[in-house]
Amino acid sequence: MKTIKFINKKNSLVLGLILLLTVGCERELSDDVVSATFSNTAEIFTDNFVGLGSNFYFPYSDGFAKPDIFEVDSEVSYVGSSSLRIDVPNEIGDPGGSYAGAFFRIDGAGRDLTEYNALTFWVKSTGAPFIQSFGFGQSEVQDFQTSISNFQLSTTWTKVTIPIPDASRLTEEKGMFWLVALPDNGAGYSFWIDELKFENLGGLGQLRPFISNGQDVTGIGFEGETLSIAGVGVTANLANGQDVSVVSSPNFFTFTSSNPSVAATNVSEVSLVGGGTATITAQLGNTDAAGSLTVSSTALAPTPPARDAADVISVFSDAYTNVPVNHFNGYWGGSTTQGQDDININGNNIIKFTEINYVGTEFLGANTIDASQMTHFHMDILIETPLQPGDFLRIGLQDLGADNAFGGAPDRFGAITLRSNTTPALINGGWVSLDVPFSSFPGLSTRANLAQIVYVTDGTVGFLPGSITSVFIDNIYFYR
Amino acid sequence: MNYKNKKSVVSKYAFLLALSLTIVSCNPDEEQTVVTFTNLVWQDNFSTDGAPSANSWTYDIGDGTAQGIPGWGNNELQYYTDRPENVVVEDGMLKITAIQEPYMGAGYTSAKILTKGLFEQTYGRFEARIKLPWGQGLWPAFWMLGDDSGGSVVWPQIGEIDIMENRGDQPTVTHGSVHGPGYSGGSAITKSYELTDGRFDTEFHVFGIEWGPNYINYYVDDVLYNQITPADVTGEWVFNDNPFYMILNVAVGGSFSGNPNANTVFPQTMYVDYVRVYSRD
Numbered sequence A: 001m002k003t004i005k006f007i008n009k010k011n012s013l014v015l016g017l018i019l020l021l022t023v024g025c026e027r028e029l030s031d032d033v034v035s036a037t038f039s040n041t042a043e044i045f046t047d048n049f050v051g052l053g054s055n056f057y058f059p060y061s062d063g064f065a066k067p068d069i070f071e072v073d074s075e076v077s078y079v080g081s082s083s084l085r086i087d088v089p090n091e092i093g094d095p096g097g098s099y100a101g102a103f104f105r106i107d108g109a110g111r112d113l114t115e116y117n118a119l120t121f122w123v124k125s126t127g128a129p130f131i132q133s134f135g136f137g138q139s140e141v142q143d144f145q146t147s148i149s150n151f152q153l154s155t156t157w158t159k160v161t162i163p164i165p166d167a168s169r170l171t172e173e174k175g176m177f178w179l180v181a182l183p184d185n186g187a188g189y190s191f192w193i194d195e196l197k198f199e200n201l202g203g204l205g206q207l208r209p210f211i212s213n214g215q216d217v218t219g220i221g222f223e224g225e226t227l228s229i230a231g232v233g234v235t236a237n238l239a240n241g242q243d244v245s246v247v248s249s250p251n252f253f254t255f256t257s258s259n260p261s262v263a264a265t266n267v268s269e270v271s272l273v274g275g276g277t278a279t280i281t282a283q284l285g286n287t288d289a290a291g292s293l294t295v296s297s298t299a300l301a302p303t304p305p306a307r308d309a310a311d312v313i314s315v316f317s318d319a320y321t322n323v324p325v326n327h328f329n330g331y332w333g334g335s336t337t338q339g340q341d342d343i344n345i346n347g348n349n350i351i352k353f354t355e356i357n358y359v360g361t362e363f364l365g366a367n368t369i370d371a372s373q374m375t376h377f378h379m380d381i382l383i384e385t386p387l388q389p390g391d392f393l394r395i396g397l398q399d400l401g402a403d404n405a406f407g408g409a410p411d412r413f414g415a416i417t418l419r420s421n422t423t424p425a426l427i428n429g430g431w432v433s434l435d436v437p438f439s440s441f442p443g444l445s446t447r448a449n450l451a452q453i454v455y456v457t458d459g460t461v462g463f464l465p466g467s468i469t470s471v472f473i474d475n476i477y478f479y480r
Numbered sequence B: 001m002n003y004k005n006k007k008s009v010v011s012k013y014a015f016l017l018a019l020s021l022t023i024v025s026c027n028p029d030e031e032q033t034v035v036t037f038t039n040l041v042w043q044d045n046f047s048t049d050g051a052p053s054a055n056s057w058t059y060d061i062g063d064g065t066a067q068g069i070p071g072w073g074n075n076e077l078q079y080y081t082d083r084p085e086n087v088v089v090e091d092g093m094l095k096i097t098a099i100q101e102p103y104m105g106a107g108y109t110s111a112k113i114l115t116k117g118l119f120e121q122t123y124g125r126f127e128a129r130i131k132l133p134w135g136q137g138l139w140p141a142f143w144m145l146g147d148d149s150g151g152s153v154v155w156p157q158i159g160e161i162d163i164m165e166n167r168g169d170q171p172t173v174t175h176g177s178v179h180g181p182g183y184s185g186g187s188a189i190t191k192s193y194e195l196t197d198g199r200f201d202t203e204f205h206v207f208g209i210e211w212g213p214n215y216i217n218y219y220v221d222d223v224l225y226n227q228i229t230p231a232d233v234t235g236e237w238v239f240n241d242n243p244f245y246m247i248l249n250v251a252v253g254g255s256f257s258g259n260p261n262a263n264t265v266f267p268q269t270m271y272v273d274y275v276r277v278y279s280r281d
Helices: A002-011 A016-023 A027-032 B003-025
Strands: A043-045 A057-059 A070-073 A083-088 A100-105 A118-125 A130-136 A146-152 A158-163 A175-181 A189-199 A205-210 A216-222 A233-237 A243-248 A254-257 A263-266 A269-272 A276-284 A292-298 A312-316 A343-345 A348-354 A358-362 A376-383 A393-399 A412-418 A431-437 A450-456 A470-479 B039-044 B078-080 B087-090 B093-103 B106-110 B112-114 B124-131 B138-146 B160-165 B173-179 B189-194 B205-212 B215-220 B223-228 B244-252 B268-279
Touching (some): A158 A243, A254 A263, A376 A393, B093 B244, B138 B268, B173 B215, B173 B223
Parallel strands (some): B078 B106
Antiparallel strands (some): A118 A189, A130 A146, A130 A175, A233 A243, A254 A276, A376 A470, B039 B268, B087 B093, B093 B106, B093 B268, B173 B189, B205 B215
16 A cells, blocks of 8 residues: 555656655565556545646637636535536637637546546536546546447436446556536536546446447548548446446457458458458457448549649549539538548548438639639549439539529530440449530539539438438539 | 365355455344354365266256146246256356247247256255346346155145246345245245345346254345244245255246336356355254
8 A cells, every 4th residue: 555655646747756755665665666657646626636637628629619618616516615617608709719629638638547447527517418438537538438429417316337448558647537518509508527536446346348330331532541430439338237338439449350351450450451451350458349340442543634724623532633622511501411521541532422312512702613624524423322222413504604603604514424324434432534515514504603512312211212321522613 | 066166156255255244244233143153064066077966966848738837827037947058067157048930839949957856955055146138028046946855746836936036127126035835926925135226137246045943044145134934924834844955947927027028038048157055054
């Protein structure tokens, strides 16, 4: 016991030096000092912050998170004299921001959390909002970020338990606590946190790790891509018999590939190194994780040929200089489509739309494109979703006419529709390169003020025929 | 029973006692004597791989229909077998495994073994070291029934002593009960014991009773948590003359535990490290 105490104090930043000198006289301790190098202090907040140093609070710098969201509240406590109050702003009207999001990290050396199995705290609120995330493992890095999601607060004190997937990995963790709390139907609220600390709960057990949310998922990746495996975490059983699930960093896991010449694994990293198919599974410690990811590793889209700048107007490519684009996904009303130009494989940018029913890419106002001197439209498309009978992808071009505005002078719209029996044909899992003359877009009689590219699959609309929900797109340009 | 075995058991037990002494020495006011019977008369350490020893254990097979009590009188869902998938000795342990599978008209299989007709005793200390299965709908038990005198006496008159019963959705709680005439089924005399910092499904715990004339003491590990005497029961005390046999089983579903749900993980195994019986003298 004495040795452990000594090591604690030695690494406590606040008291470090003084105690080091004081206990330095206790000669019998020196033999054991080697093994534990970092503080194993459990407490983060009791009646105030514990051992975090001075510069420990980092509100998110996304421009929306309100910077000043917390107060040490001496009016309210679960145990002791005070608690940590978080004030979530209203969604609209607060000049500080529209939500509460921040991490608390140690200003100094990290802690050794290997002897704990959960982050716990007590919480109560002014209402019953759902909190998007409570977690640990977030600082300047997120190597072992872990969180619970969608936790509903109440007006009585409730204990929150966030299981640690594998504490043996947390030998030097600085990220003590983080949270994302959005307004509740637009309205702000407050909640109080007390006794925020790491614990070794004997009542916590039956850890069941998972990847891909425990499902056997298939998908497409690109040669050269470092895969990010989604839906990774553990479900654990609490003393009261209730399950609690956390999502965590894949860094807790060891991944295995069924085909290393397609997908190579290095502990937690999975890289696509060749063409073909490989199934990725994972272990947490010695426990197999539920779920898998079967990935078809595919070549990138063909590199467009070199062209004179006068012969091409590029909307999205890495081969030509692109014109300004307002957005690749306008998130129009009624659209379920997620994602846009999010993928970058070693400098090769790719658009990925998921959950697509329809989506529009826009270049408006001064950005409209005069393609009157061009003759053809080019686009590379890869359909990730398995094709069903009736599936289609419609690609439309919208021209605004001479007034460069919607309405007024005639707006023109033309579209092509691709199916599995058209030329070119839609296929699943491979790139299709479109080189379409403008004459194939019926109705598009002008093209001096092109403003939109519209994609329609009806993929997420149950009563409509399309079932394509996931599409990669690359190399969008007009040429002659 | 050879002396060497007995000795090693006793010395192990002495260690346990020493441990408990250390713990209670911190709270002298709460000092209690957990057990007093130390004369080991019967044990199974499950050290020989294969089926449980036929000298010690017999089986109940089926879903209770053949015995006239479909669902074993509790709307249980399992079909008991003696297949190694459901009951086996290996790794120095008895493993009773509940499996979700269609079998003989049931949706689950499991096992139930008994010392009926092989070892029965009145009074004594009966204990087992067990790690429980878990999950909604699992109902593991270590319990005893009184001899039925060739079928001439029926339950609950024969008496039932439940040393350990657990609901799989309560991983920290065990129940100790007696059933007898006037206090059976839902009216049994029962008390639960809850671990404050541990679980019954992730580590082994010792479940036992010490039973003498007009009392049954219930303990878990080094904690004596209940004594039941004739004053506690609402009917005839049927535990002073009849010999009792032991039963180990894992039931699935039924009136005690409720049925499994989508979150219940199968298969589920009850691990029994040993069963030991000490006489009263």
